[in-house]
Structure formats: C-alpha cells, structure tokens
Amino acid sequence: MSILVINGPNLNLLGTREPGIYGATTLADIEAAAIAQGEAAGHTVECFQSNHEGAIVDRIHAARTDGTQFVVINPGAYTHTSVAIRDAFAGVEVPFCEVHISNVHKREAFRHHSYLSDIAVGVMAGFGVMGYTLALEFVIEQLKNQG
Ligand code: DQA
Numbered sequence: 001m002s003i004l005v006i007n008g009p010n011l012n013l014l015g016t017r018e019p020g021i022y023g024a025t026t027l028a029d030i031e032a033a034a035i036a037q038g039e040a041a042g043h044t045v046e047c048f049q050s051n052h053e054g055a056i057v058d059r060i061h062a063a064r065t066d067g068t069q070f071v072v073i074n075p076g077a078y079t080h081t082s083v084a085i086r087d088a089f090a091g092v093e094v095p096f097c098e099v100h101i102s103n104v105h106k107r108e109a110f111r112h113h114s115y116l117s118d119i120a121v122g123v124m125a126g127f128g129v130m131g132y133t134l135a136l137e138f139v140i141e142q143l144k145n146q147g
Contacts, residue, residue, distance in 0.1 A: 008076030064092040071096035
C-alpha cells in the first residue's frame with residue numbers, strides 16, 4: 001500500500017531555513033527517513049514537494065487514482081491560506097494527516113488557523129521533524145487495521 005508525503009512552500013529550504021525554528025534536518029533527510037520507515041512496514045512512500053499551490057492541488061487530485069492510501073502533508077504557509085488545498089482533499093476523499101515542524105499555536109496569530117485541520121484525520125505540531133515519523137507510524141497502524 002502506498003503513502004504520499006507532501007511538503008509545501010519553502011520546505012525545500014529545510015536545513016538552512018530559520019534553523020532556530022525548523023532545525024538543521026534537510027528535506028532530503030526527512031524524505032529518506034520516510035521512505036525507509038514505509039519500506040520497513042511494507043509500504044511504498046512517495047515524496048512530493050512544491051512551492052506552488054496549483055501543483056499541490058494537482059498532486060492531491062492524482063492521489064485519488066494512483067493507489068495512494070493515505071497522505072501526510074506539511075502544507076507550510078498554505079495551511080493558513082489555502083481553500084483550494086482544503087477543497088482538493090475534500091474532493092478526492094483520500095485521508096490525510098497534517099504535520100507542522102513548529103508549534104504553530106505558540107507562534108504568530110495568523111498561524112493559529114488551519115484550513116485543513118478540521119478535515120484531517122490528525123494533526124501534529126511542535127514535535128520537530130519527528131512529527132513526520134510519528135504521523136507515519138500512525139498511518140502505518142491505520143493501514144494495518146484496514147487489512
Ligand atoms: C510550518 C508552519 C507554517 O506556519 C509555516 O508557514 C511553514 C512551516 C511548520 O512546519 O511548522 O512553512 O508548516
């Protein structure tokens with residue numbers, strides 16, 4: 001079974017981007033760890049990153065028919081702005097977990113609202129890059145229960 005990990009805008013800069021907030025781990029490290037974690041549980045993990053809202057919408061649409069069972073997404077700043085990404089998830093009905101490296105709730109007020117959280121299966125925030133690992137562990141468990 002297949003899991004899709006989506007990272008939104010500016011997450012390609014992880015490792016050098018505001019390391020005090022986001023740490024020193026690169027996106028390549030996160031993706032390699034996610035692929036290995038999935039593989040160890042018998043799942044294919046595909047990783048996708050884009051700085052473009054429409055490209056993320058297109059990738060979510062493709063998930064409806066490409067065998068994706070579950071999506072783990074860090075939507076970056078689009079979390080707080082994108083009705084289009086919300087509507088894409090609502091349209092394809094593929095379950096997803098939302099991940100934030102930082103604790104968005106202890107940051108600026110504009111980061112406190114997410115257009116995705118109320119339709120996500122679960123939300124991780126503030127656990128650093130371990131949030132991806134924890135979300136994937138949950139997803140792997142969910143897929144086990146699905147048979
Ligand atoms: C983020 C939090 C967002 O507010 C921000 O725009 C990001 C990263 C996080 O992982 O903590 O780009 O999603």
